[in-house]
Amino acid sequence: MEKTHHSHYLEYRTLFSIFLLLLMFTGITVGVSYIDLGVFNVWISLLIASVKGSLVLLFFMHMKYEGRALIFSFLGTIFFLFIMISFTFWDVSFR
């Protein structure tokens, strides 16, 4: 087991451009919400939110530079969340 600490950090400039990207996506998601696409609106806004979330995760939270254990366990958590929501719909949408 490696005891050495990661000495990886992101430059301010990178962080700031991530912030600008996040602002841009916020603008997009607000803009899209004015176009009525029915049920698709929520899917599109969720998609954009996931992109924003991934940016925060990968860069602000350094997930991009972590080992496999963290990445897999995070994906496992999201998978469990997905199961929680989707399996409930076995009941709700067929009642």
Place this chain on the structure above:
Amino acid sequence: MASHPDESGKKLGMWLFLYTEIILFGGLFVLYAVYFSRYFGDFKESGKTLNRLIGLMNTVILLFSSFAVAAAVTAIQKKEKKIALTGLATATLCGLIFLVNKYFEWGHKIEAGIYPNSEKLVSGPHGQNMFFGLYYVITGLHGVHIIIGMTLLIISLVFVLEGKVTSERFALLENSGLYWHLVDLIWIFIFPLFYLII
């Protein structure tokens, strides 16, 4: 002995804790998903009555605070203590502004007779009651997390100031930062789900 500083291990512990937070909110999102699909029309109508501008402002504020915290984590590793302190202070301030906005937002709604178990909600359409019920519970829980996050940021700030958090040992700062980012992350999903459904 237990004294060896294993910063990666501490970070792993923090991430595990963040997973529990994700699932905690996840339970509420299960409810949201079900009631959204059941009362699509009512959710749309109710969503329009929320103040988009405040929602947008709060989103930008949280994103900026997240950036400030990330910059502070970078700064401590570059031994730029002043920038680290500024970043943390800015983020804490942003959290405070967020809460003030939230206070006014809730206040307006409550004045308009929209609060849990209010006459207007109970006698109104079911979907509207579910929308605002979830709105209060989810943003309320999120607000509590903002307060916890601010506390952690302030603790980190004091420790940086006292020189207990250094470029060698900064797990506390990094973990507080992770917590703050998670609070932001959850808001990124709350914002479109409540404010932007048309």
Place this chain on the structure above:
Amino acid sequence: MEAVPSFFETHSPSRYKGVWSWLLTMDHKRIGIMYLFSILFWFLLAVLLGGMIRLELMFIGQTFMSAEVYNSVFTLHGVIMIFLFIIPALPAIFGNFFLPIQIGTDDVFFPKLNLLSWYLYMAGGLIAIVSLFSEGFPDTGWTFYVPFSISTRTNVSTAVFAAFVLGMASMLTGLNFITTIHRMRHRDMGWMQIPLFTWSLYATSWVQLLATPVVSITLLLVIIERYFNVGLFDPAKGGDPILYQHLFWMYSHPAVYIMILPGMGVISEIIPVFARKSIFGYKAIVASSMAIAIAGSLVWAHHMYTSGMSDTAVFVFSLLTFVVAIPSAIKVFSWVSTLYKGSILMTPPLFLALCFIYLFSVGGLTGLVLGAAGTDIHVHDTHFVVSHFHFTMFGGTGFAFFAALHYWWPKMFGRMYDFKKAYIGAILLTGGFMFHYVPMFILGLQGMPRRYFDYLPQYEKGNFFAGFGAAFMIIGVFLMIINLWLSLKNQRDVSSDPWGGTTLEWQTPSPPALYNFITEPVVPDYPYDFSGVVERYSKDDKGE
């Protein structure tokens, strides 16, 4: 034999003395011992409460308590047994004590957090007691189903909050164990050299970590509903009460694997040691632990076949339920295959482990009756269900708990107990168990509902028998625990490896020293290689 003082004599941190050296300790072994005594207290209390239920039901009509008291007693029995005994018992006592030792390290990763978990556990228990004396303990059953839990006038909020706090303790323990296993393993120990008990704790910890928050939020919602009446589960306000059940079982079904997985881990340790034979299918057991943890999270709604859920959901969840049976069966087959052609050394831990295999198999197979939607609808919410989950939870986890207690007692306290009394206790417990729960299967099939205060005359015989069995069980439990207690008077003369075990805890003195290992532990290439042990014992037999 050892010159190094044990952890009982050495305080950590060293500045505290007497009772403070326990209450403020960072030593995982002391925390484990503190859990042992607090959990035993709750367990014995809940056993007595269970005995009261059985006594009340032995005769038709009111026997010695009113219906209201009866409702509170079965709720209290359930809440204590689930949240204060079965969930924490194996991880918090034996996990705390032996996980760091089994992976060759000196403590858990977050010792302070470990102590905090113990305090949260105690606080949760205390809050549960408080709710007893203010407005009465809830009469909802441990499931706290809405709408009753929201409308009943008993003190649900406090009891629910107690469960919330206990959930936090359980979550933090899981977090601590995962980090410890990832970061603090001995440098020679790869993933496939980890002992099976630790592996099972690893799988358990993930379930604790990911499932517990669901119940936390669900219980919080019950409190919010009671104070603010949001109506999220109230159909009159647009809510859906069945969603409460979904959320509740999303945790509480995985929770049964939190309860049973460490038990399976204990059995996987005990069987090879007393068969003097390498465990059959080490990798299959590891994989099945992880598979149970994952598959166990997909089946929660099989508790809800009769609650008005859609038929599609009944079908899907019934199908998935059968999948969980596979990894459990793999374990049972592996244990039995380990025993095959082994040179069996009969001891109380092995005896209890064998009882475990039998009782757990009955529990598992009757679980299939309940998992199949068709038969479940007939026996749902009857005594059949109660009997089924007692076979798995008591016959499974409970027996694993006693097996672990007898297996590791000499290591924890350095003293050997009397085998004869232990056997008698175990036989009384097992015999009483069959007497108690087999009639309940029949009662359930005949249609006797669970949680009822009174019943029709045709059920009296079965209930009478069950009450008898319960009495034997209680005697057995107390006999075993008193026997262990009496052993504390014996000389502290147990060698470091009294059973002939091969995992690392048997390389430490009994009881272990403060930082566990006196000399650097030697990690074997494979944790269950008994060739050395067999050699050593055959030498002893020849008197060399």
